[in-house]
Amino acid sequence: MSLLPLHLLGSPALRQHSAEVKSIDDEIRRLVGDLFETMDAAKGVGLAANQVGITRRVAVVDAEGDRFAMIDPVIVETEGRATAEEGCLSIPDIYGDVTRPERVVMEALDVDGVRYRKEATGLKARAIQHELDHLDGILFLDHLSLLKRQMLLSRWRREHKDDAGYTKEVQAASARSE
């Protein structure tokens, strides 16, 4: 397994609609392993494949003691509304309150190609929805009011105007970013 560079806001991969996987091979299994390793090193609760520049419908989550890979995930049921602060490994140091369904039921394939179903609430439900959004090219910023989004985006542009590119190396021992 290896640590992969993270794609940051501005990377076209983050705005792409990722392609279905359908059949799981060694390449996809390696990708899942790399996503877990990169998420852990970056101290995230979730990571989608397009955040490392691979536009396939694969994501991993580690929230509330539950750690799982989602391949071709779909949300089949939602209930309620909840608002909480979100951040994103692709938009470091930027946070905003996002309202989403409070409970979801998600179906996906695991690394063995077996379809499974997971019910989640709280942080886990939020992480699942945040990662599924990534697979459709959606960022948490898109859920904010226009005013709030423009404010955060102008701050981002100010702080990143000298960036040479839109990827960031993840260090194996990097400090927690939240």
Ligand code: NI
């Ligand atoms: Ni994210």
